[in-house]
Amino acid sequence: MIVCRNVLIYFDMESRKKVIKDFHDALTPEGHLILGKTESIFSINELFTLVHYPQTIFYRKEVHP
Incomplete structure (x- = not known):
């Protein structure tokens, strides 16, 4: 799990x-990614x-076979 709230x-878009x-x-x-409400x-x-x-x-990481 990664928590990255309000960062x-x-x-900019490329950095995101x-x-x-x-x-x-x-x-x-x-695995899970948790972001802030506005992100x-x-x-x-x-x-x-x-x-x-x-x-x-x-958001949950997609698993592709």
Whole structure:
């Protein structure tokens, strides 16, 4: 699990993409990435699946066979 709350909002788009890729590479299969409420990687990522729980949104690393 990686928790990175309220950090990505300060990066430009290219830096965000690099950080998200680095997080993906560091996580174990089906690992989780937790971001702040105002942060979304939906439009820049194909590496994670958005997961909704009550009061919480996080991303799960995609596992490709």
